[in-house]
Amino acid sequence: MIHARGLARTFRKKKQExxxxxxxxxxxxxxxxxxxxxxxxxxxxxTLRMLTTLLAPTSGTATVAGCDxxxxxxxxxxxxxxxxxxGSTAPEARAGEExxxxxxxxxxxxxxxxxxxxxxxxxxxxDGLWERQPRAMSGGQRRRLDIALGLVHxxxxxxxxxxxxxxxxxxxxxxxxxxxxxxxxxxxxxxxTTHYLDEADALCDRILVIDHGxxxxxxxxxxxxxxxxGDVLTVTASRDDEAAxxxxxVDGLVxxxxxxxxxxxxxxxxxxxxxxxxxxxxxxxxAGLVVAxxxxxxxxxxxxxxxxxxxxxxxxxxxxxxxxxx
Amino acid sequence: MSVLARDTYxxxxxxxxxxxxxxAWLVISLMQPILYIVLxxxxxxxxxxxxxxxxxxxxxxxxxxxQLGIFGALxxxxxxxxxxxxxxxxxxxxxxxxRTALLLGRVLRDxxxxxxxxxxxVLVSIPLGLRAPVLGVLLTLVVxxxxxxxxxxxxxALALTLKSExxxxxxxxxxxxxxxxxxxxxLPMTLAPGWxxxxxxxxxxxxxxxxxxxxxxxxxxxxxxxxxxxxxxxLGVLGWAFGVRRxxxxxx
Numbered sequence: 001m002i003h004a005r006g007l008a009r010t011f012r013k014k015k016q017e018x019x020x021x022x023x024x025x026x027x028x029x030x031x032x033x034x035x036x037x038x039x040x041x042x043x044x045x046x047t048l049r050m051l052t053t054l055l056a057p058t059s060g061t062a063t064v065a066g067c068d069x070x071x072x073x074x075x076x077x078x079x080x081x082x083x084x085x086x087g088s089t090a091p092e093a094r095a096g097e098e099x100x101x102x103x104x105x106x107x108x109x110x111x112x113x114x115x116x117x118x119x120x121x122x123x124x125x126x127d128g129l130w131e132r133q134p135r136a137m138s139g140g141q142r143r144r145l146d147i148a149l150g151l152v153h154x155x156x157x158x159x160x161x162x163x164x165x166x167x168x169x170x171x172x173x174x175x176x177x178x179x180x181x182x183x184x185x186x187x188x189x190x191x192x193t194t195h196y197l198d199e200a201d202a203l204c205d206r207i208l209v210i211d212h213g214x215x216x217x218x219x220x221x222x223x224x225x226x227x228x229x230g231d232v233l234t235v236t237a238s239r240d241d242e243a244a245x246x247x248x249x250v251d252g253l254v255x256x257x258x259x260x261x262x263x264x265x266x267x268x269x270x271x272x273x274x275x276x277x278x279x280x281x282x283x284x285x286x287a288g289l290v291v292a293x294x295x296x297x298x299x300x301x302x303x304x305x306x307x308x309x310x311x312x313x314x315x316x317x318x319x320x321x322x323x324x325x326x
Numbered sequence: 327m328s329v330l331a332r333d334t335y336x337x338x339x340x341x342x343x344x345x346x347x348x349x350a351w352l353v354i355s356l357m358q359p360i361l362y363i364v365l366x367x368x369x370x371x372x373x374x375x376x377x378x379x380x381x382x383x384x385x386x387x388x389x390x391x392x393q394l395g396i397f398g399a400l401x402x403x404x405x406x407x408x409x410x411x412x413x414x415x416x417x418x419x420x421x422x423x424x425r426t427a428l429l430l431g432r433v434l435r436d437x438x439x440x441x442x443x444x445x446x447x448v449l450v451s452i453p454l455g456l457r458a459p460v461l462g463v464l465l466t467l468v469v470x471x472x473x474x475x476x477x478x479x480x481x482x483a484l485a486l487t488l489k490s491e492x493x494x495x496x497x498x499x500x501x502x503x504x505x506x507x508x509x510x511x512x513l514p515m516t517l518a519p520g521w522x523x524x525x526x527x528x529x530x531x532x533x534x535x536x537x538x539x540x541x542x543x544x545x546x547x548x549x550x551x552x553x554x555x556x557x558x559x560x561l562g563v564l565g566w567a568f569g570v571r572r573x574x575x576x577x578x
Contacts (some may be wrong), residue, residue, distance in 0.1 A: 074422045077421060077422040084417060086411070086416070088412075089413070089417075090412050090414050091412060093340075097340070097343070100341045102418075104332075104336040105418060105421035105422070105423040106421055106422060107422075140344070174476060
């Protein structure tokens with residue numbers, strides 16, 4: 001559905017060339033739900049804007065939904081849906097009219113567009129909101145309205161840019177259902193960017209991680225987690241000066257990778273968390289070190305991310321929702 | 327071509343519907359020309375002898391029409407910035423719709439609004455004492471429509487480039503005031519000292535204003551009239567080319 005090779009985009013800022021996207025290769029098969037992860041400024045949005053024809057690539061090639069991105073952008077536009085992070089409707093318009101007008105730009109007749117829009121409203125739990133102004137809708141409703149706009153022309157492939165950013169947990173869970181439904185009920189291929197690792201974990205068949213403008217990892221959530229290798233051991237020291245000796249003990253465990261100290265927290269990786277934990281507790285006791293907390297857990301996608309990019313997605317947190325009027 | 331027409335109509339109808347649904351906008355945009363005529367026009371009446379025209383409104387109305395065409399249109403970019411922020415522009419740009427239609431539909435809405443305002447302005451001036459040939463008024467309205475389309479295109483193109491009211495507002499203000507003062511819109515430049523007249527001669531809009539005044543006087547054959555019309559067409563072509571270029575660019 002998507003095949004990109006060496007996709008790159010350079011921006012000029014104050015006479016300096018910035019390679020925002022530096023040769024991205026990616027493949028997405030029909031019917032997949034693929035998550036596109038990366039820290040802010042990694043090139044996520046730039047890549048997405050190139051794949052949706054909003055931005056011309058500086059170099060590289062790509063076929064999206066069977067059409068060449070550079071030679072046939074109109075063909076690409078006809079076949080894809082794009083749900084932008086910043087919304088897609090005027091706050092003072094009427095929800096139904098926005099859907100119909102959007103469909104009209106794909107050459108769909110007003111009658112067909114209305115029928116199709118009303119059906120989408122039913123499917124996306126927007127019943128009775130046809131005449132509502134987007135500014136009078138909740139964040140979750142507005143996001144589903146954006147999705148309705150993105151789907152009204154029955155695209156084979158949908159791009160969702162941070163679909164659940166700024167939504168409350170219930171609205172997020174509800175939206176996940178709808179995103180899964182896209183594939184299960186319509187066979188639509190979904191390419192989504194997200195800041196939330198749990199979202200990628202729960203929703204995506206496959207994850208692509210981008211950093212510094214290039215893809216640094218690709219695989220199912222489980223594959224990526226097994227790449228981390230072993231379990232994560234976290235020890236919280238009760239005093240700052242005890243973190244270093246604890247780290248030395250963690251490093252001494254069988255098969256351990258070098259532990260990372262941040263403040264009072266020591267994070268290490270071991271092949272078998274359970275047995276390592278027992279060993280570590282004994283050694284701490286022998287050394288007379290009292291700890292505030294100790295735990296062993298299976299690696300999360302956040303650990304994968306930390307290992308790949310040296311940054312935690314969680315630390316950055318989710319940015320405040322943009323372009324969502326109060 | 328039919329695709330362009332269809333998309334243009336969709337964009338136009340949407341823009342028009344949104345404008346009409348905003349009652350504050352509707353009242354203000356209709357009141358403005360009336361206020362100019364009713365509150366400023368009478369000031370010119372005692373001066374009409376000095377201005378070399380038998381009728382103050384014959385001189386004043388074409389100027390206000392041109393002002394409406396230029397300055398009303400220059401501010402339409404603010405609406406586009408709001409649309410951009412709401413994501414409307416992006417969501418229209420990912421559709422296969424013609425890029426030209428996305429601009430043309432909006433510009434046509436602005437031209438229709440302008441023509442309604444202009445017609446209203448002329449009608450209000452008649453009971454106050456405007457006497458002008460119908461053909462001259464119609465030709466002036468055509469000039470205003472072309473001028474408005476040019477400046478609306480420029481405004482949209484600049485708004486799409488700057489994407490921020492904070493950058494757009496000072497830019498407009500920097501240009502609007504000198505252009506207004508040097509165009510002879512409010513008072514004819516014939517009243518000005520020599521140096522000021524010379525400076526204003528460089529401003530194409532001064533000639534456009536003089537041209538429409540000639541139309542209102544019924545001087546259809548005069549060089550002033552057609553020089554103004556020709557400059558209007560040239561401004562129209564340039565403004566439109568600038569707008570289309572910006573809307574077609576893929577890296578917005």
